[in-house]
Amino acid sequence: MSPEPFLGTLSRTPVRHHILSVLVENKAGVLARIAGLFARRGFNIYSLAVAPAERNARFSRVTIVVDAESAPLEQIVGQLDKLVNVVAITDLAPRDALERELLIATVAVNDDNRTALLDTIAGAGASIVDVDAVSVTVMLAGTPFACDELESSLEVYPDVELHRTGRVALPRLGRAANA
Amino acid sequence: MQLSGAQALIKSLEQEGVDVIFGLPGGAILPVYDPLIDSTIRHILVRHEQGAGHMAEGYALATGRPGVAMVTSGPGATNIVTPIANAHMDSTPLVVITGQVATGSIGTDAFQECDITGITMGITKHNFLVQSAQEIPRAVAAAFHLATTGRPGPVLIDVPKDVTQSMMDWWYPASIEEFDLPGYRPEIVLDDDAIARAVALINDAERPVLYVGGGTLKSRASAELLAFAERTAIPVVTTLMARGAFPDSHGQHLGMPGMHGLYTAVTAIQKSDLLISLGARFDDRVTGRIPSFAANAKVIHVDIDKAEFNKVRHADVAIQSNVAAALRALDAADATPKNLDVWWKTIRSWQEEFPLVYDAPSEDGPLRPQHVIEAIAAQATPGTIVTAGVGQHQMWASQFWKFEEPGTWINSGGAGTMGFGVPSAIGAKVGRPDRTVWCIDGDGCFQMTAQELVTARAEGIPIKVAILNNAYLGMVRQWQEMFYEERYSEVYLNADLPDYVKWAESMGCVGLRARTLQEMHEVIARANEINDVPVVIDFRTDASEKVFPMVASGASNDDIMVHPLQRGDSK
Numbered sequence: 001m002s003p004e005p006f007l008g009t010l011s012r013t014p015v016r017h018h019i020l021s022v023l024v025e026n027k028a029g030v031l032a033r034i035a036g037l038f039a040r041r042g043f044n045i046y047s048l049a050v051a052p053a054e055r056n057a058r059f060s061r062v063t064i065v066v067d068a069e070s071a072p073l074e075q076i077v078g079q080l081d082k083l084v085n086v087v088a089i090t091d092l093a094p095r096d097a098l099e100r101e102l103l104i105a106t107v108a109v110n111d112d113n114r115t116a117l118l119d120t121i122a123g124a125g126a127s128i129v130d131v132d133a134v135s136v137t138v139m140l141a142g143t144p145f146a147c148d149e150l151e152s153s154l155e156v157y158p159d160v161e162l163h164r165t166g167r168v169a170l171p172r173l174g175r176a177a178n179a
Numbered sequence: 180m181q182l183s184g185a186q187a188l189i190k191s192l193e194q195e196g197v198d199v200i201f202g203l204p205g206g207a208i209l210p211v212y213d214p215l216i217d218s219t220i221r222h223i224l225v226r227h228e229q230g231a232g233h234m235a236e237g238y239a240l241a242t243g244r245p246g247v248a249m250v251t252s253g254p255g256a257t258n259i260v261t262p263i264a265n266a267h268m269d270s271t272p273l274v275v276i277t278g279q280v281a282t283g284s285i286g287t288d289a290f291q292e293c294d295i296t297g298i299t300m301g302i303t304k305h306n307f308l309v310q311s312a313q314e315i316p317r318a319v320a321a322a323f324h325l326a327t328t329g330r331p332g333p334v335l336i337d338v339p340k341d342v343t344q345s346m347m348d349w350w351y352p353a354s355i356e357e358f359d360l361p362g363y364r365p366e367i368v369l370d371d372d373a374i375a376r377a378v379a380l381i382n383d384a385e386r387p388v389l390y391v392g393g394g395t396l397k398s399r400a401s402a403e404l405l406a407f408a409e410r411t412a413i414p415v416v417t418t419l420m421a422r423g424a425f426p427d428s429h430g431q432h433l434g435m436p437g438m439h440g441l442y443t444a445v446t447a448i449q450k451s452d453l454l455i456s457l458g459a460r461f462d463d464r465v466t467g468r469i470p471s472f473a474a475n476a477k478v479i480h481v482d483i484d485k486a487e488f489n490k491v492r493h494a495d496v497a498i499q500s501n502v503a504a505a506l507r508a509l510d511a512a513d514a515t516p517k518n519l520d521v522w523w524k525t526i527r528s529w530q531e532e533f534p535l536v537y538d539a540p541s542e543d544g545p546l547r548p549q550h551v552i553e554a555i556a557a558q559a560t561p562g563t564i565v566t567a568g569v570g571q572h573q574m575w576a577s578q579f580w581k582f583e584e585p586g587t588w589i590n591s592g593g594a595g596t597m598g599f600g601v602p603s604a605i606g607a608k609v610g611r612p613d614r615t616v617w618c619i620d621g622d623g624c625f626q627m628t629a630q631e632l633v634t635a636r637a638e639g640i641p642i643k644v645a646i647l648n649n650a651y652l653g654m655v656r657q658w659q660e661m662f663y664e665e666r667y668s669e670v671y672l673n674a675d676l677p678d679y680v681k682w683a684e685s686m687g688c689v690g691l692r693a694r695t696l697q698e699m700h701e702v703i704a705r706a707n708e709i710n711d712v713p714v715v716i717d718f719r720t721d722a723s724e725k726v727f728p729m730v731a732s733g734a735s736n737d738d739i740m741v742h743p744l745q746r747g748d749s750k
Contacts, residue, residue, distance in 0.1 A: 025362060028308070033300055040301050078486030084305040084325065087362040 016069050017046055019092040019099065019169045020077065022062040023053060025085040033083050034062060041079055044070040047166030059087060063168045096175035101167040103147040104129070106137045108159035117157065124150040135159075184312030184343040185210040188276070189218050191319035194351050197247050199223060199238065199609055201231040205251025206291055208278030210343040223609065223638050228255050230602040230631040232262020236271050237606025240589045241564055241614075243399065245272035245326045246606060252278045253291030256337075257298065261596060264302040266333040268593025269420060270397060272326040273333035274319075281341035282310070296337050304332030309339070312347035320351065321358040329365030330484040331397055367483065369500050374508045377455075377479045377496045381514040384453035384477075386522045387413045390436070393420030393592065394458015394482060400503035401425065401585050404457065407506045412519050414526055416444040418459055420592040423582040433526065434535075437465040438730045439574040442533035445728065445736050447526055451476045453516075458482060458502045461491035462593065471735035481505040535578055536742050537724070544694045545721040548572060548647040551699060552579040555617060555645055558703050563615040564607045566590060568600035568624025571653035574726045576619040586611075598627030604642040605635050615643070615707075622648040622672055622679075629682065635713045636687030643706050644715045649722040650674035657725045674719060683715035692717040 024030050031050060038045050044067035053061035066076055077089055103126075109117055117136070121128060126140035140150050144167050154160050182190065188211050192200070199221045204212040215222055225231040228250045235246025250259050256277040266273045280289040296306045305325050307318045315338070322334040352358055381387065395404055401424050408415050408431055415425045416436045425432050434441035436448055448454065454476045459465070466472040469491060480487070480494035481502055488497040498505050537549040552575055556563075565580050566589040567573040573590055582588050589607055591599040604618035625646050635642055647653075652670040659667050683690030689709055691702040693716060706714040727742040 029296065029300075032297070036300050072489065074489055075486065078484075078488070078490075082484070082486055084360060084363050 016067070017065050017094060018068045018073050019094065019097050019167070020064045020066060020080070021090040021092060021169060022064060022080065022086060023088040024060050024062055025087060026052060026058055026060045027085060030060070030085045031062070033085060034064070034080070037079055037083060041075070042071060043067075043076050043079075047164075049166040049168050061168075063166070065167060090171075092169055092171060096172055097169040098172050099144055099167045099169045100141060101144050101147050102165040103140045103142075103150060103162065104137060105151075105154055105160055105162035106130075106135050107154060107157045108135050110134070113157065120150070120153045124153065126150055180349040181346050182349045183210065183214070184315055184338070184345055184347060186214045187312060187315045187347050187349060188319065188338065188343060189214045189220065190349070191316045191351065192220060192247065193218060194316075195319065195323045196244075200247045200249050201225055201234040201238070201606065202249035202276075203228055203231060203251070203255065205253075205255045205278065207252035207280055207340045208249060208255070208276070208338075208343075209251075210340060211249065211276070211278070211338070223605075223634065223640075225602075225634050226630040227628070228258035229261055229598070230605075230628055230634065232259040232273070232275065233265070233596075233599050233602035233628065234606030234609070234631070235273055235275070236262060236266050236269075236599075237566060237589050237603030238610040239266075239271050239273060239606075240603070241586050241607035242610035243586065244610070245274055245323060245331075247274050247276070249276040250278070251291065252280055252295070253293045255291075256293055256295040260298060260302070261594075263299055263333045263335065265591050265594040265596045265599065267302045267304070269591065270331050270393060271333065272331040274322045274326050275333060275335045277335060277337050278343075279308070279337045279339040282339045283341065285339065295335065299335050302333070303335050304330075306335040306337065308337045309342055312342050312345045315342070315347065316349075316351045317357065317359060321360055324355065324358055325360070325363065329363075330394075367499055367501075369504060369508055370498065373496055373498045374505075374512055377498060377509060378512045378514040380453055380477055380479055380496060381411070381455070381509070381516055384516040385519070386451045387411075387453040387455060387516050387519075388447050388451040388476075389413050389415045390448065390454050390456045390459050391415055391417045391421045391424050392457060392459025393418065395421050395424045395502045396458075396585050398458065398483070398501035398503045399585070400457070400501070400506060403503045403506035403510070405429075407510055410510065411515055412523070413455070413516060414447055414523070416440070416448065418462070418465055418592075419577055419590065421459070422577055422588040423585050426583045427581040428583060433530070435577055437462075438467070438732075439578065439726050439728065440465075440730075441535060441578070442728050442739060442741055443526060443529040445730070445739050446529055448473050448476075449736050450525070453477050453479065455479045456481060457506070460487050466491065467730045467734055467736040471737060533728075533741055533745055536744050538744065540696060542696050544696070544719060546693065546696070546699055546718050548649070548718075548720040548724055549575050549579050551645065551647060551718045551720065552576055552619060554699055555619075555703055556580050558707055559617065560615050562587065563617060564589060564604075564611060566600050566604040566607060566616065566618045568620050568627075569595045569597045570621045570624065571649075571657065571724075571726050572619050572621040572624070572647040574654075575647075578726075580619075597621075597624045600624055601628050601642075601644060602631045604644070605631055605640050608635075608640050608642050618642060618644045620644055620646050621653060622646055622650065622674070623652045625679070626672075626677070629686075632683065632686040632688050632713050632715065639711075640713070641710055642713050644713065646679055646715065646717050647720045648674050648679065648717050649720045649724070651722050653722070653724075654726070656722070660725070662731070679715060679717035683713075686713075688713040688715050690715050690717070692719070694719045
C-alpha cells in the first residue's frame with residue numbers, strides 16, 4: 001500500500017499542533033487532572049479522545065491534539081509527565097503521525113437534494129449508517145482532512161447535526177515518535 | 180490481624196515513623212481520633228486548621244522530615260488549603276489527611292462535604308480519595324513516598340468516614356512496587372554528556388555565579404556546595420528559599436539576590452557570563468524583567484524537575500539531577516573556571532560601595548526594624564531557627580540575620596502567605612526542641628494566625644515572637660508610597676489596637692513591649708531568659724522605613740534602587 005499524502009496543515013487545526021498520545025492509569029479523576037493542568041498552565045487543547053487502552057482496564061489512552069503555539073511543547077510534556085497518574089507520553093509531530101477521526105452526521109433530505117447528497121457521501125468515501133423518511137445518518141472514518149472536507153460539503157444542507165470524535169493517532173511506520 | 184480503617188491509618192503513620200501530627204478533629208475524621216489516644220504519636224491540637232498546615236510546614240523545613248496534618252471534612256479541609264498551596268509553591272514535603280463524608284453520601288451535598296481532592300488537584304503533588312479500608316496502608320505509604328522523593332511537595336489523603344469505620348486485614352506495602360504508582364519514576368540517571376558540556380562552560384567562564392535555590396536545601400547539598408564553591412572560588416548567592424544553604428559568614432557569599440536582594444548579589448548575576456543554577460527556578464522575584472536578566476550569561480540549570488528547564492530562561496545546559504549528585508559529578512570532572520581575581524576585585528568594589536545600610540536609630544525611638552533584627556541576632560544562641568511571615572519584616576530578616584546552617588530560615592517564598600510566621604515557628608520548635616526559635620513577624624501577619632500561641636502555650640512550645648509593629652501593612656504601604664503617589668489605601672492598622680501585650684498575656688504568653696533603644700535591649704534580654712512559655716514582644720518601629728535595595732516590579736535588575744543613604748543625589 002502506498003503511503004498516504006501528508007495533510008498536516010489544515011484549516012480547522014492550529015497552525016502548529018502536536019499529537020500527544022498519553023497512557024494514563026484508568027482511575028477516577030484522571031481526565032480532570034489532565035484538563036485542570038492544561039487550564040491552569042494556559043495550554044490549549046484542540047481535541048481530546050479517551051478510551052481504555054489495549055484491552056487492559058488498568059490503563060487508558062488519551063490522545064490530545066495540543067496547540068503548540070499556546071506554550072512550548074517541552075513545557076506541556078514536562079508538566080504532563082509530572083502527573084502521577086500519567087504513565088507514558090508519546091509525542092507525534094503531524095508529519096510523523098497517522099491520524100484518524102470519526103465523523104457522524106444526520107442530514108435532512110428531500111427529493112431535491114437526495115441525489116446531490118448521495119454523490120457527496122460517495123465522493124467522500126463516507127457510508128450511510130441509518131435512514132428514515134426525511135433524513136440520513138452518514139459516517140466517515142478518515143483523516144482529519146477528509147472529515148473537514150465532508151463537514152464543509154454538508155454545510156449547504158439546511159438541517160445537519162454533526163459530531164466528531166477528535167483524532168487518534170499512531171506513528172507512521174518507519175517514523176520514530178518521541179517517547 | 181483485623182483492624183478498623185481508623186486503626187490502620189494510625190498504624191500506617193506509625194510505620195512511616197511519624198512522631199507528631201498537627202490537627203483538629205471534627206465529624207468526618209472522628210473515628211481516626213479514637214485510636215490516636217493509644218498511639219505513640221504526639222498530637223498537637225491547633226486552634227485553626229491553617230495553623231496545623233503551617234506548623235507541619237515549619238516542622239518539615241526545620242527537620243527535613245515530612246510534616247503531617249490531620250483535619251476534618253468540609254471547612255476543616257478548606258481551611259488547610261492555604262498551607263497546602265504554600266507547601267506546593269515551596270516544594271515542602273507534607274502529608275495532609277482529611278476526613279470525608281461516607282462514600283454513600285459523596286456527591287449529595289452532605290453536611291460538611293466538600294470535594295477536597297478536586298479543590299487541591301492543582302496545589303498538591305498528588306492526592307488520593309481512599310475507597311476502602313484495605314487500601315489505607317497503600318495510600319499512606321505512597322503518600323510519604325511521593326511527598327519526599329523527586330521534587331518534594333504536599334500530598335493529600337481524603338478518607339471517607341465509612342472507610343475508617345470498616346474493618347480490614349492489616350498489611351503494609353513492603354516495597355515501592357506495591358505502591359501502585361506506575362507513572363511515578365523519581366530516580367534519575369545523571370546525563371554524562373550534560374555534565375561534560377557543563378564542565379566545558381565552567382572551564383571557559385570568567386565571571387561565573389552559583390545561583391543557589393531551595394532545591395539545594397531540599398537535596399541536602401550544603402556540604403557539596405561548600406566543597407565545590409571553595410575549590411572553584413566561584414561567588415555564591417542564596418535565594419530567599421536557600422538562605423542557610425551556604426554560610427553567610429563565608430567570604431564567597433554575596434547574599435540574597437532578587438527584588439530586595441543585596442546590591443552585589445543582584446549585580447554579580449547581571450554582569451555574570453555563566454549562571455550555575457542549583458535547584459532554583461528563575462522566579463520573577465529573582466529575575467526582574469526577564470529579557471534583561473543576566474543578559475550575557477550562559478546558563479547551567481540543575482534541577483530535579485525537568486519541567487523547570489526552559490520554563491522561564493533558556494538553559495544552555497540542563498542537568499536533571501538533585502543538586503548534591505550534580506555537584507559531586509562536576510567536582511569529579513574537575514570543573515574549574517579561569518582565574519577569577521579580576522571578577523572578585525569587581526565584586527569586592529561593589530560590596531564596599533553598597534553594603535546593607537539603614538538610618539541610625541535614635542535613643543527615644545521609634546525603633547529601626549533592621550536594628551531590632553540585628554539586636555535579636557546578636558543575643559541569639561548559635562543555630563537559632565528564624566521564621567517569618569510575609570512582607571517588609573520578612574525581607575529585613577532575610578537581609579540582616581546571618582544564617583550559617585541549613586534549616587535555620589523558615590519562610591513562605593513562592594506563595595507569600597501572610598500569617599506563616601507564628602505557626603511555622605511552633606512546628607519548627609516541635610521538630611527541633613533543642614533549638615531556640617524566633618519568629619520575626621509583622622503586625623499584619625501576626626493578627627492572621629496569632630491564635631496558635633494558645634496552642635503553643637497549651638502544648639508547652641516556648642517560641643519567641645518579635646512583632647515589628649509599624650501599624651501598617653508595611654510592604655503595601657511601601658509600594659503605595661513609591662508607586663501610588665503616597666496615596667495610602669487601606670493599609671493603616673493602628674499600633675495600639677490590638678494591645679499586643681495584653682493579647683499575648685491572655686494567651687498564656689509573656690507579653691513585652693519596647694519603644695526605645697534601652698527597652699529594646701531589655702526586652703530581648705528578658706525574652707532570652709524565658710524558656711518555659713512563649714514570649715511575644717511588641718517592638719514599635721518606624722512606619723516610614725522601607726526595604727532597600729529594591730528592584731521595582733517589572734523593572735530590570737540593572738535599575739536596582741539602593742538605600743537613600745547610598746544615592747549620589749541624597750534622596
